Amino acid sequence: MLCHGTATRNARRRNLKLSIQTATGFRAFCASLTVLAMLSVGSSVARGQKDSGRSENVLYAELAKAPAKAVSRRNPLEHDPESAAAGAKLYGLHCAECHGPAGEGGQGAKKGPSLRVDEVQQATPGTLFWLVTNGVVRRGMPVWSKLPEPERWQLVDFIKSLNERPKAAPGSGKP
Amino acid sequence: MNLIRAFALAFLAALVLLRSAHAQESPYIVTYDHYLEEPGSLEVEYFSTFGTQRAGNDFHAFWVEFEYGATAWWTTEVYLDGQTTFNDSTIFTGFRVENRFRLLQREHFINPVLYVEYEQTSGADKILKEVEGHDVELDYADPNWLARQEHDHELETKLLLSATFKGWNIAENTIATKNVTGGNPWEFGYAIGASRPLALKASANHCNFCRENFIAGVEMYGGLGDRYSFGLPNTSHYLAPVVAWNLPSDWTLRLSPGFGLNDNSHKFLLRWGLSREFSGFGSAIARLFGGR
Numbered sequence: 001m002l003c004h005g006t007a008t009r010n011a012r013r014r015n016l017k018l019s020i021q022t023a024t025g026f027r028a029f030c031a032s033l034t035v036l037a038m039l040s041v042g043s044s045v046a047r048g049q050k051d052s053g054r055s056e057n058v059l060y061a062e063l064a065k066a067p068a069k070a071v072s073r074r075n076p077l078e079h080d081p082e083s084a085a086a087g088a089k090l091y092g093l094h095c096a097e098c099h100g101p102a103g104e105g106g107q108g109a110k111k112g113p114s115l116r117v118d119e120v121q122q123a124t125p126g127t128l129f130w131l132v133t134n135g136v137v138r139r140g141m142p143v144w145s146k147l148p149e150p151e152r153w154q155l156v157d158f159i160k161s162l163n164e165r166p167k168a169a170p171g172s173g174k175p
Numbered sequence: 176m177n178l179i180r181a182f183a184l185a186f187l188a189a190l191v192l193l194r195s196a197h198a199q200e201s202p203y204i205v206t207y208d209h210y211l212e213e214p215g216s217l218e219v220e221y222f223s224t225f226g227t228q229r230a231g232n233d234f235h236a237f238w239v240e241f242e243y244g245a246t247a248w249w250t251t252e253v254y255l256d257g258q259t260t261f262n263d264s265t266i267f268t269g270f271r272v273e274n275r276f277r278l279l280q281r282e283h284f285i286n287p288v289l290y291v292e293y294e295q296t297s298g299a300d301k302i303l304k305e306v307e308g309h310d311v312e313l314d315y316a317d318p319n320w321l322a323r324q325e326h327d328h329e330l331e332t333k334l335l336l337s338a339t340f341k342g343w344n345i346a347e348n349t350i351a352t353k354n355v356t357g358g359n360p361w362e363f364g365y366a367i368g369a370s371r372p373l374a375l376k377a378s379a380n381h382c383n384f385c386r387e388n389f390i391a392g393v394e395m396y397g398g399l400g401d402r403y404s405f406g407l408p409n410t411s412h413y414l415a416p417v418v419a420w421n422l423p424s425d426w427t428l429r430l431s432p433g434f435g436l437n438d439n440s441h442k443f444l445l446r447w448g449l450s451r452e453f454s455g456f457g458s459a460i461a462r463l464f465g466g467r
Contacts (some may be wrong), residue, residue, distance in 0.1 A: 049339070077376075085379035097454050100396070110215060134281040137247040145282050146199050146210045148342040148375035151387075157219060 001162025003037030202419035207366035209286035209337035212244030214444035217456035231316030269296030290333035298325025306364025368394035
């Protein structure tokens, strides 16, 4: 009987421990989400403040920083008939969210500059390749060197062809 | 607590409202390369590790990651860990908060990233997200009721070095960890990885099974002892082929069978993961709270 009583107490203790653990887990889960949410609000507001005072010229000015060696690089895929079409697919997957579905510039929180302007269209393929590779990290554009080199050249091919393409209808989402 | 619940609900509501975004994820499960989450995007990831265990029961450990791109040079993550030990029980084993900071603005031949993590886990944690110090298979043999009585508060730092050349990514992580409770010494570990997409050029069509959607590679990781006994004795090491499948539907699947390289290692670890990236998470949350 004594043993039975002890076993019951132990079982109760185990259950209590389990419920405390579960509660701790839930609290940790909620707290984690809170931290993330607060961080995201903070960084989003910070980005918004930066955006409001932002001049797109600063971003286009990055193109002028490309080293001479990069500027003169030739696009190895310039004669590839499928290159721009593949670039369009990559653009839709990775770039359209910020730069707009047809390169006309993004809207809303992730507002990237237009890629149809002269600053971009008159830049050499090598310059654009350099910018895609290095991003503009302090202005929010990530590096894209995780895309293999040929894919980055395909993107450049597509960007250079933007002005030959119609602007997308609002909300079409297609380049 | 109500505020915390409100934030948690807002977080889940934002997830429902968000658009997914395509990610080009690396196949590594333990090793980090230098690529961070895109700014404002949230990646939700689930990972599993099945491990064989000598002198104990096999286990299935799992974790959920919320990875948020705060800026283009700063990514922050929260992990929640749990495990099931067969013929034993399923338990929550702790959480981790991690930050990665890109140290250089532009791409270089070798790109450094600083990694800082705080983890609060129990001794029953078995996700093996990293191997450090004198971590050996026998440490994981205790039953859950015993192992969970140990509580670890660890500060973990890593220097991530990564290079991308001709489609190959080579990454090396040096790990230094300090359990801040008790007088434990700094412990060290490493992870190295190499990977490459199966095709370097994209095809013009959207396709699930195109070679460019697959990235394959291998990673190796293990402990390097501690401050007082640095080196390979009494450490465990693993070699694991890895493959990632980046689907056009914005999901990424990863698979990695891992093999212990010495008698201190688990003989076999089977890991897999599923992740999805959501764009505009930060602005969605901000809008929910009246921001722009």
